Amino acid sequence: MVLKLIEKEHLVDNVWAFRFQPSEPLVWTAGQFVQVELPHDSPDAEGTKRWFTNSAAPFEGIMQITTRVTESTFKQALSKLEASDELQLIARPDGDFVWDDSGFPLVFVAGGIGITPFRSILKQRAYDKLPLNVTLIYSSRTTDVPFKDELAEWTASDNQLKVEYVVGERLNAEKLASLLPNLNGSLVYLSGPEPMVEALGDELKANGLPATQLKQDFFPNYNEDNY
Numbered sequence: 001m002v003l004k005l006i007e008k009e010h011l012v013d014n015v016w017a018f019r020f021q022p023s024e025p026l027v028w029t030a031g032q033f034v035q036v037e038l039p040h041d042s043p044d045a046e047g048t049k050r051w052f053t054n055s056a057a058p059f060e061g062i063m064q065i066t067t068r069v070t071e072s073t074f075k076q077a078l079s080k081l082e083a084s085d086e087l088q089l090i091a092r093p094d095g096d097f098v099w100d101d102s103g104f105p106l107v108f109v110a111g112g113i114g115i116t117p118f119r120s121i122l123k124q125r126a127y128d129k130l131p132l133n134v135t136l137i138y139s140s141r142t143t144d145v146p147f148k149d150e151l152a153e154w155t156a157s158d159n160q161l162k163v164e165y166v167v168g169e170r171l172n173a174e175k176l177a178s179l180l181p182n183l184n185g186s187l188v189y190l191s192g193p194e195p196m197v198e199a200l201g202d203e204l205k206a207n208g209l210p211a212t213q214l215k216q217d218f219f220p221n222y223n224e225d226n227y
């Protein structure tokens, strides 16, 4: 499938949203990811393919990549795309990092750019007028983070949605437990830089969170300095 660039928008810091029109209907569940390929001259060792969450909501029908534009040749080539330029979608939407009506209270934990699947999920539920009964912990290096305005809009319209910002401090199990008294009785979603998601997941399990109540979305090549 071909994805044709509609527009790109600078969100905050080095974070951009790239919106693409798919050449055929793209069907997915909010929170899922795809793999794309962008052939470009002299690619670096990471090559021409990347996995990305679709940060758009399914009702929007588009593919939206929200990402930090780094120095990698892939990101540089992506940032140079102009309207109507093309990207190949080489693996269709997949993954179980989606809303789960398991009966457990839901906790979403985003490390920086790891907010992307949660934005898609919350946007779709707000559109469908479904309850946003979830606590989102949004951890970041600075206050300059994407989707703050939308989150404020959704918390204003649904008082079941709670958003806690954790800025400039390392998120660990102790901090999460201080914010969430019923942590081990919750279904916890972790999304963000691979080392953070891995370490926090291990800590939560060591502190008594059953593995069946943990969902993890790992973003490789982000770490605590660049997420």
Ligand SMILES: Cc1cc2nc3c(=O)[nH]c(=O)nc-3n(C[C@H](O)[C@H](O)[C@H](O)COP(=O)(O)OP(=O)(O)OC[C@H]3O[C@@H](n4cnc5c(N)ncnc54)[C@H](O)[C@@H]3O)c2cc1C
Pocket (backbone or CB within 6 Å): 033, 046, 050, 051, 052, 053, 054, 055, 066, 067, 068, 069, 070, 071, 072, 073, 074, 075, 113, 116, 117, 217, 218, 219, 220, 221, 222
């Ligand atoms: C399921 C899934 C969903 C994802 N969703 C998103 C998303 O919504 N938004 C998003 O931005 N990203 C997402 N990612 C991550 C994405 O695929 C890229 O890995 C990420 O964006 C970094 O790409 P890059 O081109 O900036 O950096 P890369 O070129 O991959 O590397 C960036 C930096 O890390 C260094 N580096 C490279 N390899 C390593 C290594 N092995 N160890 C340590 N350092 C290394 C490089 O030197 C460079 O400085 C997702 C990944 C997965 C698997």
